[in-house]
Amino acid sequence: METVYDWYKDLMDNKSDPRVNDWPMMSSPWPTLAACLCYAFCAIKLGPTLMANRKPFELRNVLVVYNFAQTVFSAWIFYEYLMSGWLGHYDIRCQLVDYSRHPRAMRMANTCWWYYFSKFTEFFDTLFFVLRKKNEHVSTLHVIHHGIMPMSVWFGVKFAPGGHSTFFALLNTFVHIVMYFYYMVSAMGPKYQKYIWWKKYLTAFQMVQFVLIFSHQxxxxxxxxxxxxxxxxxxxxMHGFLFLFLFSDFYKARYNKADRKAKANNGLCMVVMNENGISLNGKNGYKQEVASEVPNSYTSSAADAFVRRRPVS
Structure with a gap:
C-alpha cells in the first residue's frame, strides 16, 4: 500500500501539468470518479425507482432551451479548439503538448478544461430521459458513453491539456453541435420534425467520427x-474502438430492424373479406377496403385480394 501511495503521489505531483493543478476538480481524480459512479447509480437504479409511480414530466420548453444552450456551448468549444491550435498551428500527423505559459498554449489548456466540464452538463440528457420516463433510451450504450467520458477527459486535462489527442475533442464537439441541434428541433414538436429526417444519418455520422479518432491516434x-x-x-x-462497436450495434438494432419492418409493412397482404367487403381480420379500429392502386404485375381480379387501411368513420 505504501508503494502504491508513493506511486500515486509521484504521479499527481511530478507527472501532471502544474498549470492546471489549482483548477476546479483538477487536484484529484476522486471527485470526478465519484460523480461518474453517482451518475451511473442514479441513471440505472435511483432515477427509475423514484419515477416508477409518478407521471412523466412535460419538459418540452426546458428541452428546447437546454439543447439550444448545448448547441451554442459546443460551438464555442469547437471554435476555441480551432483558434488555440487546430486552425493552422497544429500538425495533424503529430503534435506535442505545449506546456509553456504562452497565451495560445494556455488557451488550449483552458479549452480542454471546458470540454471536460461539458461532459458533466451532458448528464442532463439522462436526467431528462428519466423525468420523462423514457427509460428505453437509458441504454447500456447511453450510460457507458456518458459515465466514462468525464473520467477519461480528466486524465487528458491533468496530464496532457493540448497536442495530438485534442483532435478527438475537436471532432466530438463538432458532432455535438449537429446532435444537440437535432435534439432541439425534435423537442419543438411535430410541426418541426419534418426537418429532421436525417436522424438515421446522425448515428452514421457519429460512427464516422470514431473511425477518424482511432485512425488519427x-x-x-x-x-x-x-x-x-x-x-x-x-x-x-481504445475509446474510438469501444464506441464504434457500441454505436454500430445500436445502429443495427435500431435501423436495420426498422428497415426490415418497413419493407414488410410495405408489402401487400392478404385478408379475408365478408359479404359486405369488410375485412374479417381488421384490427385496432380500422376497416379495410380494396386498394385503388396495386402493382402493374397484378391483374384486376387479383386486386380484390389486396387492401389498404383507413380509419373507421
Whole structure:
C-alpha cells in the first residue's frame, strides 16, 4: 500500500501539468470518479425507482432551451479548439503538448478544461430521459458513453491539456453541435420534425467520427520520431474502438430492424373479406377496403385480394 501511495503521489505531483493543478476538480481524480459512479447509480437504479409511480414530466420548453444552450456551448468549444491550435498551428500527423505559459498554449489548456466540464452538463440528457420516463433510451450504450467520458477527459486535462489527442475533442464537439441541434428541433414538436429526417444519418455520422479518432491516434505508432505519450494514444484509440462497436450495434438494432419492418409493412397482404367487403381480420379500429392502386404485375381480379387501411368513420 505504501508503494502504491508513493506511486500515486509521484504521479499527481511530478507527472501532471502544474498549470492546471489549482483548477476546479483538477487536484484529484476522486471527485470526478465519484460523480461518474453517482451518475451511473442514479441513471440505472435511483432515477427509475423514484419515477416508477409518478407521471412523466412535460419538459418540452426546458428541452428546447437546454439543447439550444448545448448547441451554442459546443460551438464555442469547437471554435476555441480551432483558434488555440487546430486552425493552422497544429500538425495533424503529430503534435506535442505545449506546456509553456504562452497565451495560445494556455488557451488550449483552458479549452480542454471546458470540454471536460461539458461532459458533466451532458448528464442532463439522462436526467431528462428519466423525468420523462423514457427509460428505453437509458441504454447500456447511453450510460457507458456518458459515465466514462468525464473520467477519461480528466486524465487528458491533468496530464496532457493540448497536442495530438485534442483532435478527438475537436471532432466530438463538432458532432455535438449537429446532435444537440437535432435534439432541439425534435423537442419543438411535430410541426418541426419534418426537418429532421436525417436522424438515421446522425448515428452514421457519429460512427464516422470514431473511425477518424482511432485512425488519427494509431497513425502515430508508425511515426517513431513522434514523441507524443503513447498511453494517451492507446487510451483514446481504445475509446474510438469501444464506441464504434457500441454505436454500430445500436445502429443495427435500431435501423436495420426498422428497415426490415418497413419493407414488410410495405408489402401487400392478404385478408379475408365478408359479404359486405369488410375485412374479417381488421384490427385496432380500422376497416379495410380494396386498394385503388396495386402493382402493374397484378391483374384486376387479383386486386380484390389486396387492401389498404383507413380509419373507421
Amino acid at each position: 494509431l497513425q502515430v505508432l508508425f511515426r517513431p520520431s513522434c514523441q507524443y505519450p503513447r498511453p494517451f494514444v492507446y487510451w483514446i484509440a
